[in-house]
Amino acid sequence: MSKDIVKPSILPGFMELTPEDQILFNKMLDTIRRNYEKFGFLPIDTPVIEKTEVLLAKGGGETEKQIYRFEKGSTDMSLRFDLTVPLARYVAQHYSELSFPFRRYHVGKVYRGERNQKGRFREFYQCDIDIIGNGSLNIINDAEIPSVIYSTFKDLGFDSFTIMINNRKVLKGFFQSIDIEDSTFVLRAIDKLDKIGIDGVEKELKSLDITDNAIQRIKEFINIKGSNEEVLEELNNLGIDNEVFKEGLEELFEVNKYINLFGVPKDNYKIDLTIARGLDYYTGTVYETFLDEYPSIGSVCSGGRYDDLATHYTKQKLPGVGISIGFTRLFYQLMEAKIIKSEDNSLTKVLIIPMDGFIDNGVKAANALREAGIYSQVYVDGGKIGKIFNYADKLNIPYVIVIGQEEAENNSYSFRDMKTGEQKNISIEEVIKSLK
């Protein structure tokens, strides 16, 4: 390589796809968008760069280390690391222009300088929906969220998936009833159940100085199994006299009742008392979604209810409920597991190949197809027909039209199905008809 040439490469931890994979990626992203819109969520788009003091208003922790932060001029700025903080800032800033309940969706890239490892990305798409209330927000909204998840994953082509539901108040109240006031660390331990098993959880609880008796009660509690109605019944039968617990249980009853009414089949949701969500942020209903046949992928869509979205930016009380799909990681995992494939993905329906001297006919055919809404490309760069067929194959273009002397004289086109190899001489109207 000459010394003037810079090796073309991207930074580690960034995803970049071939166009074929990108087509699939975009299709799936559009499907998510369309489903969010179907349920009345409005789009917003916020700057990728924000003031650091705004993004870190909540305070740093893990996040602060991962953030891409820099100065330009004398301004301290950072790249957003999620879409929730920008939402909080957006709602607080535009409060008087918005109508509540405010349903917004946001599909955009976020940035985290995580440790470099397979399947983890430093730039990734999040697809979020949230419903924000002004002062209060009806619990029925919590029941609608799973129907958005259901509709979206159905439309993405999945059949077997389960939306796990729990309520943080049920957990919190339960812990209070066994004299654990600050349940944050206990919840974090329980949240790891899938990863570290019941023994691992027990060990963590011991390290937190939880009494043996309380640990026993916790184990019994997270062992409650059965149908949703049985779980609710058992929870009720615990006879726990704690206001937070009772409130949570009532919410869980309501959510369970309405989820089904919103059209989510019984097979696709389940109350699971071990779902806690690591974040302290959530205060009521919490969700995680698993692909039944691929549990190792982990939750593909998570979220929950929170009491107050924007405490750091406004005194307005803004409760909300929302979910997020970490789409870049999900796409990577689905591709790795060969659950999705980019084969046969093409936007272009027809490649038109004019022989030498018949470019005019080719262009006219392209015009006619595009006019009819059929995505097509006319190959004007000449060359051997075999090479051009190969080009169509590589791009997964399903149909090819060849135009030469004979076709031009008969005002017809040699129309070839690239999959079957079937070929026939037909008029452009017939081509359009057969493709519509």
Place this chain on the structure above:
Amino acid sequence: MSKDIVKPSILPGFMELTPEDQILFNKMLDTIRRNYEKFGFLPIDTPVIEKTEVLLAKGGGETEKQIYRFEKGSTDMSLRFDLTVPLARYVAQHYSELSFPFRRYHVGKVYRGERNQKGRFREFYQCDIDIIGNGSLNIINDAEIPSVIYSTFKDLGFDSFTIMINNRKVLKGFFQSIDIEDSTFVLRAIDKLDKIGIDGVEKELKSLDITDNAIQRIKEFINIKGSNEEVLEELNNLGIDNEVFKEGLEELFEVNKYINLFGVPKDNYKIDLTIARGLDYYTGTVYETFLDEYPSIGSVCSGGRYDDLATHYTKQKLPGVGISIGFTRLFYQLMEAKIIKSEDNSLTKVLIIPMDGFIDNGVKAANALREAGIYSQVYVDGGKIGKIFNYADKLNIPYVIVIGQEEAENNSYSFRDMKTGEQKNISIEEVIKSLK
């Protein structure tokens, strides 16, 4: 404000829209995408952050001052400032995986720390298409590009716009014929014709030590007017015996011939010898597009042909032709000039308002509408009917369904057209039918 509250605000020079405006913004962006796809362009998506040495391989200049550059760990990285450099890097890096001619489109945000001024943005969307050849690329591709511009702007709702076309070789050869070897600065001067007028250009040329005789010839040259055929004829009649000029003129003939064949009406394109494009980058055909009724907006879509895309990353010769729409700025200008309006823009078709005790009926109606593909929202948060009607109005939702005792008993819905105020009691099937 309590001292714990951070004022919610964004950095200057960043665009953030209300959801209503965002709906319009996204619709227009989707229209652009759809048109690009119709012509066989494939999507790519590259990281917003790249290695600085890669992004600045060409060398800095103006760009280097504007770039958002920072270090994380020991890595020197920057935000992309256009989509062309990432394309060059992408094609060089993935050369063996791509099929040529490679038609790619890219819609994404780019970043430039420009001086803060009205209508200039530091984060903005570019919408690019390029056709990249491997070694060579037929001139007919240059003629197809305007048909993409035409199709796109038509679909965006514009009728009166003109795609201005020129050829840098014609200019270069002409300048050689009057003994101006390095025409870079002369071209830059001519490019400013619209802004500084013919006298301004003359003054700039004088300051470049151009002889009076040459200036006279230049003025005559850029004064050539008439129909495209007349301009071509006049250029031919100049009898300039220069290889570059002749090559350029031949290209311009070809492009002019095929543009029309590609379906661009005569009214929508025009050879204009004053169009040069400031960038040295372009080597053949160049394009600029103006809205006839709003010339002050400037070019809304520009581009051209270049000899070699990726000289800084590969020794492969990769000629190409492409255009770019700076969409954020365009959207801002169209809104400012009230050429587009977000009024009446709503994705949600129906707001369903269940009265107290009839939420179940409301949810069922929402399910039925969504099932039929009708975007709808069910208002579950209660409150006075007037307030909720107001909510629908603010969100531009065109139809409202009210369900109460009477409706539930008759298994009907009170269906209201929010614009006309017309209201009728009909079944959900009739609602669906009337909205489809």
